[in-house]
Amino acid sequence: MSKTMIMRKLLLYLLSIVLVLLVAFAVFSYFYLRPDIPSEKAYITEVKGGVSYFGQxxxxxxxxxxxxYVKGDPHEIGLQYGVLLKDEMKSFYGRMDSLENAMMGKVYEESPWHKDVIIKISTPFVIKKKLKSFRKRLPEGYLEQLKGMSEGSGVPLSDILIVTFGPDWLSCSSFVKIAGDRVIHGRNADHDVIDFFSRYPLIAHYDKDGKYSYIDIGIIGTPWAVTGINEHGLTLSWSQATTSRSKPFDGNGTTLMFNRILEECRNLRDVDETPKNVDRFVTMIGSVEDRTGAAYDIVDQKAVRTDLRGGYIYATNRCVSQSMRKEYNSVFDMDWFNSARAYTYEKTLSRTGEFTIDDAIRLLSNTDFYDYKGKVPPYAGGNINNRGTGSSxxxxxxxxxxxxxxxxxYAAFSRWIAYNYEADEVSIYKDEDERLNDPEIIEYIELEKRWKDVDWNNNEELQQMAHEIENESEENFWTLHNSCWAWNALGNPEKAEAIINRQIEKYPELLTGYTNMGFLCMDQGKHGEAIEYYEKALDAPITNDRKKLYCYEQLADAYAEIGDEAKSKYYYLKVLDYYKRYWIPKQSREQVNRIEELLKDKY
Structure with missing residues (x-):
């Protein structure tokens, strides 16, 4: 037999093996990954006067x-939910692909093509494995509730479980303020997948057998309470606590713990005693019975309570407790998004005098960046009502x-509805803010979206975006900051410098213009000028620890470049001090070790 014939037979043999393996893989995948779609049952609802009834x-x-409104045992509550919201749930879960794309798009974009293929093939198997552990981790009674939702709506239980265990896309801010004898609790829910969730609002009353009844101002199809209030006047909201240190959670709880608080707690003492098996969350509680409130930082199954100070408390996406910040936050968690919103909360809530519902709504609608205002929000990532806000x-x-x-x-600009749940009265409290229909603001919002997707390796695309930003009708912090970086990346430092000068002139109290100019000077080898600008940045009234650390690092390097070892050492010591005020992540530990070795060997 010729060598060619042998090679052909070998190739045919290998192709046959590959074909058999592919068929086997397809059959295995079909049975292993087949969704647990419940059998369709003809549940009958009764409609009277525009109201649909099923069970209780x-x-x-x-x-x-x-x-x-749902009432009964866990399964009955879930079944009523699923039957009455069947069409809405199918619409919500029918968009699961768009939800996954929104959450996984960045992973796919940043992965090489071969890793992209592996991720897309392996993801369903990873999810299937996790679903088995999800079932075991559900608090008692909740699995029956989710099964009822699945049976009533026809949505696979696996899809409901994924949403139950996946609220990491919520990054919010909230506050509790004591106004006379009233507890006022406000909250903005900011979503990474804002367009997805804001389309599915839901006001749900839960009256579970043997539990306190409560209302959830939430989202269709999501079993966990988003913002709640129970029959004893206990209010609850929660948000992510951005932490660098937290380990992957391996506990037995979920965000359904928040439902449990509303179902079982009437005061802060009850909340203290409730197991908190979640990870990386700040839970804000208001209590009518106690006439006060508190924030609970929950990280790595460790919960620390912080009580109101001066009659108020607030949370952005970081731990509230100073001890928890020290233990779980790095200096890099102290960014504009958190510090600017915290500034506005502190400034507003600390004022003495009357605090009304209108004041609370104005606070949640605030788009200032520190004390800088504008028709268009000055900086979309640093205001309380921002481009990610989907509900207020x-x-x-x-x-x-x-x-x-x-x-x-900017949900807080939308129409506000008042709901008196005792009198069962619903009314329009405040009409939609006219800014939502302003062409300039609409264009600005669209520009922000396009900017997020710009390819910095594509000069033509980057230049087009730089021109669009430059032609924006209102020049503000966001447009100036991004256009200066774009023009510098395009090799036009002169234009970048002119833009930075306008940034400094318009926002003199912000350190950012000075740090931008310092970077430009360092990039051009002008170390003396860079030092002047970084020192001006440190004198700026509006700053945060992350930005200060950056200035100290740049000053230490700049003084080293011009041979001033004493000043260089001084700023390297400042760098170490700021790192050690917080928990030091692994990638920063290498920088800390490098500086410590440098100080030991050179200074």
Missing amino acids: GHLEYREGIPFL VVCDPQNSTVYFAYGAP
Whole structure:
């Protein structure tokens, strides 16, 4: 037999093996990954006067918002939810692909093509494995509730479990303020997938057998409470606590723990005693019975309570407790997004005098960047009402009323609805802010979206975006900051310098213009001029620890370049001091070790 024939037979043999393996893989995948779609049952609802009834539950739309009322044991509650919201749930879960793309798009974009293929093939198997552990980790009674939702709606239980264990896309801010004898609890929910969630508002009343009843101002299809208030006037909201240190969570709880707090707690003492099996969350509680409130930082199953100070407390996306910040936050968690919002909360809530519902709504609607204002928000990533805000809520438990707004983006500019749940009255409290329909703001929002997707390796695309930003009608912090970086990347430092000078002139109290100019000078080898600008940055009134650390690092390097070892050593010591004020992540530990070795060997 010729060598050619042998090679052909060998190739045919290998192709046959590959074909058999592919068929086997396809069959295995079909049975292993087959969704647990419940059998379709013909549940009959009764409709009277525009209200749909099933079992002890009912659903009605009021001012275009679905109001759901469910009552019974866990399975009955879930079944009523699924049957009454069947169409809405199928619409929500029918968009799961767009949700996954929004969450995984960056991973796919940044992965080489071969890793991209591996990720896409392996993801369903990883999810399937995790779903098995999810079932075991559900608190008692909740699996039956989720099964009821699945049976009633026809949505696979696996999809509901994924949403139950995956609220990491919520990054919010909230506050509790004591106003006279009233507890006012406000919250903005910011979503990474804002367009997805803001389309599915839901006001849900839960009356579970043997538990306290509560209302969730939340999202259709999501079993966990987003913002809640129970029959004893206990209010709850939660947000991510951005931490660098937290280990992958391996506990047995989920964000359904927040439902449990509403179902089982009437005061802060009850909350203290409730197991908190979640990870990397700040839970804000208001208590009518205690006439106060508190924030709970929950990281690595460790919970630390911080009480109101001066009659108020607030949370952005970082730990509230100073001890927890020291233990779990790095200096890099102290960015504009957190520090600017914290500034506005502190400034507003610390004022003495009357604090009303209108004041609370104005606070949640605030788009200032520190004290800088503008028709267009000066910096979309550093204001309380921002491009990611999908819903806003104010709870007024003493008056049995919640106020809420849904929309995307800048939800607090949307129409506000007042709901008195004791009198069961719904009314428009505040009309939509006219800014949402302003062509300049609409164009600005679209420009922000396009900027997020710009390819910095594509000069033509980057230059086009730089021109678009430059032609934006209102020049503000965001447009100036991004256009200077774009023109510098395009090899036009002269234009970048002119833009930075306008940034310094317009925002003299912000350190950013000075650090931008310092970077430009360092990039051109002008170390003396760079030092002047970085020292001006340190004198700027508006700053944060992350930015100060950057200035100290640049000054240490700049003084080393011009041979001033004493000044260089001084700033290297400042760098170490700022790192050690917080937890030091692995990637920063290498920098700290390098500086310590440098100081030991050279100075």
